[in-house]
Amino acid sequence: MTERSRRRVGVGRWITDLVLGCRLAVSGGREGWTRTVLTAVGVGLGVALLLVSAAIPNMLDARSERTSARSDLRFTQQELPAGDDTLLIVDVGTRYRGEHVYGRMLQPEGPDAPRPPGVTELPGPGEMVVSPSLEKLLTGPDGALLRERLDARIVGTIGDEGLGGALEHAFYLGSDSLDPDHARRIDGFGTPDDSEGLDPVLLMLTVVILAVLLLPVAVFIGAAVRSGSDRRDRRLAALRLVGADGAMTRRIAAGEAAFASVLGLGVGAVCFFAGRQLVELVTVADVTLFAGDIRPTLPLALLIVLAVPAAAVAVTVFALRRVVIEPLGVVRHAAGTRRRLWWRLVPPVLGLALLTPLIGTIDAESGGGNETQIAAGAVLLLIGVAVLLPWLVEAVVGRLSGGAVPWQLATRRLQLSSGTSARVVSGIAVASAGAIALQMLFAGVSADYVEETGQDPERAQFQVWGWSLGGHSETESALRRLRETTGIRDVSGFSTVYAASVAEPAPGGLPAGVHLVVGDCAMLAEFARLESCAAGDVFMSEAAQPVPDAPAPKPGERVVMSGGTATEWTIPAGTRMVAAHPDSPLQDAARLYVTPEALPPDVLRHGRVEFYVNLDPAEPDAVEHLRTTAVKASPYLSVIERVALRENDRFADIRLGLFVGAVLTLLLIGASMLVTTLEQLRERQRLLAVLVAFGTRRSTLTWSVLLQTAVPVVLGLALAIGVGLGLGAVLMSMVDLSVRIDWTSIGQITGVAAGVVLLVTVLSLPVLWRLMRPDGLRTE
Known part of the structure; x- marks a missing residue:
């Protein structure tokens, strides 16, 4: 017999013995089937988890593609002008009962304004399109507080291509009153995923x-x-009795194992496809x-x-x-x-x-x-x-x-x-x-x-911040609404605006400027040590680490407020120097602490507002009422929980x-x-x-x-x-x-x-x- 013939015989013998092992795995009566099924189930459970692990790359890529396709953070080298194909957009996402709700407020500026993925028609003012999961929540008994917050009429459903997943709460709300100075203007959705590794x-x-x-x-x-190896070995001993040698029994045992493992692959596939639902x-x-x-x-x-x-x-x-x-x-x-x-x-x-x-x-x-x-x-x-x-x-x-x-x-x-x-x-x-x-x-x-955030949750549990609400009177109105909100124990607020010096900077120097913190005396005392305070007073603190070649404007100098129509103002000559509190979040730079009466009317129209809120622990839905009040006050306000530590x-x-x-x-x-x-x-x-x-x-x-x-x-x-x-x-x-x-x-x-x-x-x-x-x- 030639070497090739011997190899053929050897391969044929292996195949024959493996097939015999497969037959024994299914023809051994109830005992044989029980062992085979138990082995297949054990292998199948492992295979199912292996398949889940093998699906992780596709899983991450699929979700990333959808979230990137709906992204509205499109950055350009120059400001985008309004046109028939542009859209104003504001992030109005919120949280409800611990779950994130993805939300955007939209205002088309022309008939060709872009549509988000999954949205067939942009909603009009007072209308919104929602995800199936959010629609179910809003129409159910558990969504009463959220319905109060999102009180627009539902006119459509967001398709799967515009959602991160099946249970994502998402909505797009129509508007006709967005401010171009505070909203983003885009001409399309989608940004490449350029996240770092x-x-x-x-x-x-x-x-x-x-x-x-x-x-x-x-x-x-x-x-x-x-x-079940003990029973298998006894069956193999019986095969030895009818003439099988040791090598043959091992090949037969390998055939049994191979059949059970292949059956386990099937069990694992079934578990995987059933479980992924x-x-x-x-x-x-x-x-x-x-x-x-x-x-x-x-x-x-x-x-x-x-x-x-x-x-x-x-x-x-x-x-x-x-x-x-x-x-x-x-x-x-x-x-x-x-x-x-x-x-x-x-x-x-x-x-x-x-x-x-x-x-x-x-x-x-x-x-x-x-x-x-x-x-x-x-x-x-x-x-x-x-x-x-x-x-x-x-x-x-x-x-x-x-x-x-x-x-x-x-x-x-x-x-x-x-x-x-x-x-x-x-x-x-x-x-x-x-x-x-x-x-x-x-x-x-x-x-x-x-990392430590520098925030003190003991002093304030939540922070509401965003663009100014139109002026100091509107800020005071929002402050009153927050104080009247169910579940809010106490709240304080202030406004900030940047003022740049009108004087020419020194050669090689940077333009001088200072941030104004505007609030009543009780609020200003939270940030600086004030020996006395009355309406119309102005105080100034020095920077903890002054910026070289960029000194803050001095009392008596003229400054211009940023944003909108430039408004000039002279820092009062009687401005008193004070020290910022060591634990104040505003002690890192030079600040002017100003009572509203010392400023011209509407100077804060293009500034920012911040409110610090403490909730009543006896009211379980206090934070939901807080978010609803913030949404009603302005679409440009965000509610953030203050934490001492933040994880990457x-x-x-x-x-x-x-x-x-x-x-x-x-x-x-x-x-x-x-x-x-x-x-x-x-x-x-x-x-x-x-x-x-x-x-x-x-x-x-x-x-x-x-x-x-x-x-x-x-x-x-x-x-x-x-x-x-x-x-x-x-x-x-x-x-x-x-x-x-x-x-x-x-x-x-x-x-x-x-x-x-x-x-x-x-x-x-x-x-x-x-x-x-x-x-x-x-x-x-």
């Missing part, structure tokens, strides 16, 4: 998050493929999507389709290396030969070798390390948890003896087959180790992405992504562990029934199952803490941070992980009790 620290966070979230999925797919029912941190956005990229989807069956075959063949399948039975080497430690140390050592050269090299300014190197190092360290756990469990349980009957049953079972129990909890251990490392890194870098948007997005991914991973872990646990109990059905028939108490067996799970969990979490702390320390050193350990957070992470395992065990108890019935002694 992630800085090296955030990029490293993203890479590690993906590694931490996806590696447990791979671990659970491997565990699902090996479920639920995304249109959920809003997370004002982010909403369409189901169609969640589309796996083709290369990643093909990689999943090819890699999952290949990994299933490889795991099955690798697992059979410790099993001798003979015609008269199965001999497992696990009980007689101790697991070797040396090769299990190779992955974490290699991981450290990859990450160590990057220590101190990553920061937001100078650049960072290789993302592939970071991901590979983190993955290898976390793989160390999965490969070390079986050795650790075997080493510990081998030394356990004595104790109560449930304890003896649990430890004896672990001594006979510790690898199965270790595989069940390996995924949760890997996830816990990664979560601990990420928590350390997040805590370390958060200071660089959270990209950092917050990554934190949100970690939260969503962690929830999905925990759901996968719980579901997969439940499937694997049920398969283990099903394999022990006859043994459990025999023990009950001989008088063993059901409570004894129940406690033995709980203890059998508890021992690997405790050991796995201990190992996870060690590896997680090590990985976290290396990651913090890479961004040049001192290593600090938050034991409270570590306790929370391990508590959640232990809770998931406990919940899965409790959910499996009804099946355990059913398997203890006498009919478990039946055989076919």
Whole structure:
């Protein structure tokens, strides 16, 4: 026989044996089908999450394309003149019951004015077009307060192409009274997405998050493929009895695994396409999507389709290396030969070798390390948890003896087959180790992405600011309306306008100018130390850090107010110098603190107004009433909650992504562990029934199952803490941070992980009790 013929025979034999394995997976009666279905479900859950991960690029791109297409922030080198194709637009977005409402007020300046995406016809004055979600809210019982705020007539619906997602609240409101000086003029919608990429620290966070979230999925797919291995090995022993050799049995086992994994691909696809419909029912941190956005990229989807069956075959063949399948039975080497430690140390050592050269090299300014190197190092360290756990469990349980009957049953079972129990909890251990490392890194870098705003929420909870309402009298009217609003405890307000000196600047110097803060004496006293104050008084504070070559105008000098028609005014010669309060937000520059009576009428027409508001905690909808009053007062007013700390948007997005991914991973872990646990109990059905028939108490067996799970969990979490702390320390050193350990957070992470395992065990108890019935002694 030629070499080519032998190769053909070899390939044909492989195909024949693989096909036979597929046939055995579906022709083994109820037992065979049950094992195949359970394996497929376990694999399918992992595949579904992998498909979601593969869809993230398309998901982000689709939403970004729609939001960029409706953007009205179009910047030009010169002011755009009014024309038949221009549109005045004002941002009138708001919040309602904690949810963002996207809103714009529109005024066309000609018949060819541009329309936003998803809008077929621009609304007229007193009309608005809304998103389906907002229309549902406005017409429902929960939208009463919002209807009061948006009291225009609904004349249309915004199409999907003009929305960020299915549940987005959005509206376009028509008007005929917008001021060109305060509104933006545009001739089209849409701006290119020119956002900057992630800085090296955030990029490293993203890479590690993906590694931490996806590696447990791979671990659970491997565990699902090996479920029911005891029954499979007994079937293979029967095949040896009819003439199959060892190599043939391994190929048949590979065929069974391949069939179950392919079936799992189908289950995963069904779960993915069914589950992605639920995304249109959920809003997370004002982010909403369409189901169609969640589309796996083709290369990643093909990689999943090819890699999952290949990994299933490889795991099955690798697992059979410790099993001798003979015609008269199965001999497992696990009980007689101790697991070797040396090769299990190779992955974490290699991981450290990859990450160590990057220590101190990553920061937001100078650049960072290789993302592939970071991901590979983190993955290898976390793989160390999965490969070390079986050795650790075997080493510990081998030394356990004595104790109560449930304890003896649990430890004896672990001594006979510790690898199965270790595989069940390996995924949760890997996830816990990664979560601990990420928590350390997040805590370390958060200071660089959270800044102090200088605001004092104790003095004022909300700030209402915008363009002037027409003059001081209109500002006072708005102030009275705010004070009369339901749920507002107290409010104070002032106006600001910039005044430039009319004197020529010195050669090489900058024009002199000063900001005027206009308000009553009580308001001015909030910003400066005033010994006495009366109507008509003017005060001046010096800049904390004066600008070179740009001195502020002095008392007695003439200045001109900015905006609209130039109005000249002379700073009174009797202006008194005062000091700004150290905690005042206006103490950084020179200011004139002016009472309204000292200024010409309507000088504030083109200035800005600010109101500081405190709410009554006894009124739950106080903030909604505040926003409604602000909208009624002027479309140019914005309501902002004052906070002491503000988090970087990209950092917050990554934190949100970690939260969503962690929830999905925990759901996968719980579901997969439940499937694997049920398969283990099903394999022990006859043994459990025999023990009950001989008088063993059901409570004894129940406690033995709980203890059998508890021992690997405790050991796995201990190992996870060690590896997680090590990985976290290396990651913090890479961004040049001192290593600090938050034991409270570590306790929370391990508590959640232990809770998931406990919940899965409790959910499996009804099946355990059913398997203890006498009919478990039946055989076919």
